[in-house]
Amino acid sequence: xxxxxxxxxxxxxxGPLVAWGRMPPVAWVVLLLIAFFGVTAPGFFTAxxxxxxxxxxxxxxxxxxxxTLVILTEGIDLSLGSVLTLAGVTAVLALQAGLSVPTALLxxxxxxxxxxAVTGLLITAGKLPPFIATLGMMGIAAGLALVLTRQGAIxxxxxxxxxxxxxxxxxxxxPTVIAALVFLLGWIALYQTDFGRYIISIGxxxxxxxxxxxxxxxxxxxxxxxxxxxxxxxxxxxxxxxxAADPIVGNGWEFDAIAATILGGTxxxxxxxxxxxxxxGVLLISVLRNGLNVIGVGAMWQPALIGLVIIAAIVFxxxxxxxxxxx
Amino acid sequence: xxxxxxxxxxxxxxxPRILYTGSRLLVLGLLCAVLTIASPxxxxxxxxLNILRVASLLVILAIGQTVVILTAGIDLSIGSVLTFSSxxxxxxxxxxxxxxxxxxxxxxxxxxxGFLNGLMVAIVKLPPFIATYGMMWVAAGFAVVLLKGHVVxxxxxxxxxxxxxxxxxxxxxxxxxVAMWVPSYLLLRHTTFGRSLYAVGANxxxxxxxxxxxxxILMLAYTLSGLLAAAAGLVFVARxxxxxxxxxxxxxxxxxxxxxxxxxxxxxxxxxIVGTLIGALIMTIVQxxxxxxxxxxVWQGVVLGALIIVAVLVDQWARKASASENA
Numbered sequence: 018x019x020x021x022x023x024x025x026x027x028x029x030x031x032g033p034l035v036a037w038g039r040m041p042p043v044a045w046v047v048l049l050l051i052a053f054f055g056v057t058a059p060g061f062f063t064a065x066x067x068x069x070x071x072x073x074x075x076x077x078x079x080x081x082x083x084x085t086l087v088i089l090t091e092g093i094d095l096s097l098g099s100v101l102t103l104a105g106v107t108a109v110l111a112l113q114a115g116l117s118v119p120t121a122l123l124x125x126x127x128x129x130x131x132x133x134a135v136t137g138l139l140i141t142a143g144k145l146p147p148f149i150a151t152l153g154m155m156g157i158a159a160g161l162a163l164v165l166t167r168q169g170a171i172x173x174x175x176x177x178x179x180x181x182x183x184x185x186x187x188x189x190x191x192p193t194v195i196a197a198l199v200f201l202l203g204w205i206a207l208y209q210t211d212f213g214r215y216i217i218s219i220g221x222x223x224x225x226x227x228x229x230x231x232x233x234x235x236x237x238x239x240x241x242x243x244x245x246x247x248x249x250x251x252x253x254x255x256x257x258x259x260x261a262a263d264p265i266v267g268n269g270w271e272f273d274a275i276a277a278t279i280l281g282g283t284x285x286x287x288x289x290x291x292x293x294x295x296x297x298g299v300l301l302i303s304v305l306r307n308g309l310n311v312i313g314v315g316a317m318w319q320p321a322l323i324g325l326v327i328i329a330a331i332v333f334x335x336x337x338x339x340x341x342x343x344x
Numbered sequence: 345x346x347x348x349x350x351x352x353x354x355x356x357x358x359x360p361r362i363l364y365t366g367s368r369l370l371v372l373g374l375l376c377a378v379l380t381i382a383s384p385x386x387x388x389x390x391x392x393l394n395i396l397r398v399a400s401l402l403v404i405l406a407i408g409q410t411v412v413i414l415t416a417g418i419d420l421s422i423g424s425v426l427t428f429s430s431x432x433x434x435x436x437x438x439x440x441x442x443x444x445x446x447x448x449x450x451x452x453x454x455x456x457x458g459f460l461n462g463l464m465v466a467i468v469k470l471p472p473f474i475a476t477y478g479m480m481w482v483a484a485g486f487a488v489v490l491l492k493g494h495v496v497x498x499x500x501x502x503x504x505x506x507x508x509x510x511x512x513x514x515x516x517x518x519x520x521x522v523a524m525w526v527p528s529y530l531l532l533r534h535t536t537f538g539r540s541l542y543a544v545g546a547n548x549x550x551x552x553x554x555x556x557x558x559x560x561i562l563m564l565a566y567t568l569s570g571l572l573a574a575a576a577g578l579v580f581v582a583r584x585x586x587x588x589x590x591x592x593x594x595x596x597x598x599x600x601x602x603x604x605x606x607x608x609x610x611x612x613x614x615x616x617i618v619g620t621l622i623g624a625l626i627m628t629i630v631q632x633x634x635x636x637x638x639x640x641x642v643w644q645g646v647v648l649g650a651l652i653i654v655a656v657l658v659d660q661w662a663r664k665a666s667a668s669e670n671a
Contacts, residue, residue, distance in 0.1 A: 093473065143653075145660070151657055156650075272481050276478075316484075323485075327478065
């Protein structure tokens with residue numbers, strides 16, 4: 018979050034909630050985008066479309082919270098997208114095997130826990146650089162999803178399962194309800210518990226944290242496990258929404274999640290960042306994607322355009338920060 | 345480039361570079377021995393030429409990856425750069441542009457994308473995996489736009505010669521691979537650029553203070569990686585007689601695996617393309633062996649991911665062991 022005054026002391030006193038009050042650049046970009054699409058596309062400013070944005074942004078928010086936690090420890094998780102895919106697959110397979118919906122949900126989430134535990138152990142005990150451990154896991158999880166589905170989509174339309182993805186609570190889509198819950202729990206975990214204190218501290222200065230008696234390996238391992246579980250939860254919701262698990266559905270999701278995190282002001286160095294910022298990053302990507310659809314930019318152009326905007330924003334953000342540091 | 349020697353317990357000295365290369369040759373030899381016994385087809389001229397032909401594409405890609413990893417970076421965009429730049433060449437050929445010009449266009453585009461990666465890493469100072477990961481999605485996105493979701497196929501014999509031709513019985517991809525490997529080897533081992541590259545990878549700050557133009561070296565390294573990815577793409581398109589948006593997607597993991605199995609350190613400054621050549625051969629033979637033994641190709645992602653992780657783990661363990669022996 019490139020604030021006007023980047024003094025570290027100031028940052029410490031404000032706390033996460035007050036940081037929200039100041040408008041970070043990404044918030045202005047979101048507002049600008051909303052204004053732009055509102056003017057150019059008549060269908061944009063409708064309640065239905067806003068619900069649509071929320072629905073589309075829900076899984077991305079869950080994924081991005083996972084990415085944020087990992088990036089706060091100065092790590093990275095490139096396997097989030099494949100874990101999403103694999104968890105959807107195992108959940109649907111569990112349903113097809115006749116297991117109950119809660120059990121299937123548990124199977125899916127545990128799949129993510131297992132993947133996260135493996136990458137976490139490789140990083141902490143095996144001392145692998147995070148991007149290599151998670152790149153390897155990306156290959157393994159994506160490969161297993163292909164093996165388990167025999168390379169085609171597998172289906173399930175058990176009503177209680179479909180409700181997770183397509184149902185509503187009042188008028189709010191279930192995925193959004195779940196994403197909001199995840200955000201709330203994530204916020205509490207990050208700002209009110211030891212877990213949060215330690216991962217922020219690990220990102221700030223890992224050696225210092227370890228020397229002050231904290232079992233940094235354990236907290237880092239836990240971070241990857243939590244990230245895996247969240248990605249898996251995203252995968253189960255996605256499968257419920259599509260009523261199917263597709264073996265390539267998660268490809269590239271980790272890029273969007275990492276991008277949302279960076280756009281939200283979390284930096285790769287020094288473990289700076291807030292969960293609120295990540296929400297803004299998710300909003301930016303979701304509004305952009307939705308707006309492009311509404312004004313009729315074809316699906317073919319979207320990955321290229323969105324990728325370009327994201328890279329431009331990240332480059333801009335990093336350069337802005339460097340100028341502040343020099344000053 | 346380590347010139348230190350490992351003192352073994354018997355008191356004789358061994359260059360660790362030879363030790364590393366030797367251990368990899370041993371693995372390669374064992375692999376060949378096992379497959380020769382397990383499959384009667386393995387050690388036939390046809391199969392050996394086939395392995396070398398498949399390996400050449402991987403070697404070309406992996407040379408570029410090695411150069412980047414030697415600087416302590418990574419290039420995750422090679423698959424997409426390959427797709428995009430070869431699509432440019434393919435479309436140019438289809439538009440009736442003469443062969444040399446079309447090939448040049450593809451190579452220039454690849455180099456330009458690599459140069460952009462280099463800019464983001466050296467000047468903007470983005471972490472390499474983020475800069476190139478962004479490039480991976482942007483280039484993949486634009487490849488889709490460029491090809492409009494179609495497969496461009498059916499090229500002239502002249503162009504196809506690059507992929508399916510023979511020179512005195514040796515398939516063209518192998519000839520081209522050698523034609524790129526030898527100059528790259530000389531460049532890395534016997535030029536100022538090569539030495540500076542190793543120096544930058546070993547210690548950026550020290551390299552900068554000793555007067556090496558670090559930014560230029562980095563930009564050159566990424567440009568080279570883009571250029572080689574484009575070259576590999578041209579050979580690939582010529583061999584398949586087709587260009588499509590998904591063709592590069594499964595090439596990234598094998599290329600990184602070839603480099604790390606070949607013993608180039610992810611932390612930079614150690615290793616080289618002799619190891620990469622051996623690594624690529626090991627990778628190809630593993631894949632070839634899986635085919636010969638009738639293991640389904642869907643398993644390959646799983647095997648690749650696991651191979652990368654195991655290779656880096658073993659490598660780190662070996663380095664640590666030899667370092668403690670030295671001390």
